[in-house]
Amino acid sequence: MSLNVRSWLDGRGPSNYVAGDFKKRTDGDGLTGQGGCVADKNGPDGTGKTGRGKQHEADIRDDDLERRRRDLEASLATRRPDRLEGKDDAKAGSVAGYGQALKLSSEFIAGIVVGAALGWFIDRVAGTSPWGLIVGLLLGFGAGVLNVLRSAGLVSEFGTGDKPRDPKE
Amino acid sequence: MAADKVDPIHQFQIQPIIPIHIGGYDLSFTNSALFMLATVAVASAFLYLSTSSRSLVPGRLQSVSEMAYEFVGNMLRDAAGTQGMKFFPFVFSLFMFVLVANLLGLFPYFFTITSHIIVTFGLAALVIGTVVVYGFTKHGFGFLKLFVPHGVPVYLLPLVVLIEVISFVSRPVSLSVRLFANMLAGHITLKVFSGFVVSLSALGAVGVAGSVLPLAMAVALTALELLVAFLQAYVFAVLTCMYLNDALHPGH
Numbered sequence: 552m553s554l555n556v557r558s559w560l561d562g563r564g565p566s567n568y569v570a571g572d573f574k575k576r577t578d579g580d581g582l583t584g585q586g587g588c589v590a591d592k593n594g595p596d597g598t599g600k601t602g603r604g605k606q607h608e609a610d611i612r613d614d615d616l617e618r619r620r621r622d623l624e625a626s627l628a629t630r631r632p633d634r635l636e637g638k639d640d641a642k643a644g645s646v647a648g649y650g651q652a653l654k655l656s657s658e659f660i661a662g663i664v665v666g667a668a669l670g671w672f673i674d675r676v677a678g679t680s681p682w683g684l685i686v687g688l689l690l691g692f693g694a695g696v697l698n699v700l701r702s703a704g705l706v707s708e709f710g711t712g713d714k715p716r717d718p719k720e
Numbered sequence: 721m722a723a724d725k726v727d728p729i730h731q732f733q734i735q736p737i738i739p740i741h742i743g744g745y746d747l748s749f750t751n752s753a754l755f756m757l758a759t760v761a762v763a764s765a766f767l768y769l770s771t772s773s774r775s776l777v778p779g780r781l782q783s784v785s786e787m788a789y790e791f792v793g794n795m796l797r798d799a800a801g802t803q804g805m806k807f808f809p810f811v812f813s814l815f816m817f818v819l820v821a822n823l824l825g826l827f828p829y830f831f832t833i834t835s836h837i838i839v840t841f842g843l844a845a846l847v848i849g850t851v852v853v854y855g856f857t858k859h860g861f862g863f864l865k866l867f868v869p870h871g872v873p874v875y876l877l878p879l880v881v882l883i884e885v886i887s888f889v890s891r892p893v894s895l896s897v898r899l900f901a902n903m904l905a906g907h908i909t910l911k912v913f914s915g916f917v918v919s920l921s922a923l924g925a926v927g928v929a930g931s932v933l934p935l936a937m938a939v940a941l942t943a944l945e946l947l948v949a950f951l952q953a954y955v956f957a958v959l960t961c962m963y964l965n966d967a968l969h970p971g972h
């Protein structure tokens with residue numbers, strides 16, 4: 552897994568992978584090389600020449616295989632997260648969306664309700680009606696928006712001015 | 721009586737079972753209290769009995785208990801770190817209570833205690849009360865740093881602090897409203913569709929044939945409600961963990 556992540560961090564994106572694959576084909580080291588291999592194998596076998604030549608071919612084939620395997624690994628590493636994410640979205644789309652909508656709306660409404668209630672309470676205690684309610688409602692609106700953004704992971708958590716946590720879901 | 725049967729709100733009525741009045745206060749033992757007791761009894765009995773054998777290779781029930789334990793444990797450790805594990809009994813009790821209450825509510829003729837906002841608000845107030853009390857005893861007035869984000873210009877500070885305070889106070893409200901609204905809406909929907917089945921099948925052969933549709937819907941909704949019961953218990957526990965994290969590390 553660490554190897555996958557490293558190769559991903561190296562910037563071997565899908566475009567890199569395609570370029571590498573293309574280069575390999577034009578080099579003549581990949582597909583054509585293998586084709587040559589097969590033809591050669593038939594040749595020496597017919598003449599009865601074994602040993603060093605065959606060993607050499609095997610080396611080439613192993614190298615080739617090794618490199619192909621690495622390329623495949625890299626390409627899988629770049630594609631796997633995407634595919635998993637896509638699957639999750641597709642599977643949990645309706646239910647998670649419903650949950651998310653309820654979550655965000657309850658956060659927003661709670662902010663406004665609490666702001667208005669605090670303002671109303673201050674009005675009752677201090678007799679400043681209707682200014683407490685008005686200011687409380689406006690501040691509550693701000694708090695509601697903040698709640699929604701925070702719940703969606705777009706604003707930093709409480710007490711931190713740093714970057715927000717990674718967005719939830 | 722017939723009107724009662726199709727009334728979707730009827731199931732949420734609180735009826736006293738043993739009337740108790742002390743000093744002008746109504747302290748009756750109601751169906752809500754009965755089901756709270758039943759929830760605690762079922763949760764405790766399940767956990768106690770399923771772990772009583774304590775075999776090294778867990779059986780089915782024991783592995784369910786262990787999964788619940790590890791699930792809540794990992795949740796708390798992820799959100800609040802290893803220091804947060806001192807709150808594990810609290811979070812685990814809350815999770816089990818809400819989960820069992822939600823699941824018990826799915827049985828026909830059972831009372832859903834989490835569909836009353838005063839119950840969910842009581843639970844949420846417990847959470848926020850714990851956060852505030854623990855935050856102040858652990859950090860003193862440093863806990864108030866929670867409301868002061870870093871890097872805000874001084875002239876904006878009063879406004880931002882006010883908004884942060886309102887945002888903090890709105891947490892128990894949104895926590896309780898979310899659980900309550902989910903359970904209430906789900907049970908009303910279920911009741912309405914089941915009511916369609918009853919009233920349609922009273923219309924003769926055509927009605928019986930037509931009542932298949934709302935019946936299928938009621939079955940599908942029951943499955944959805946089962947999911948919601950788990951999901952809301954999970955959400956409640958996760959948010960509790962996040963709030964406890966604020967009490968443990970205000971201002972980080």
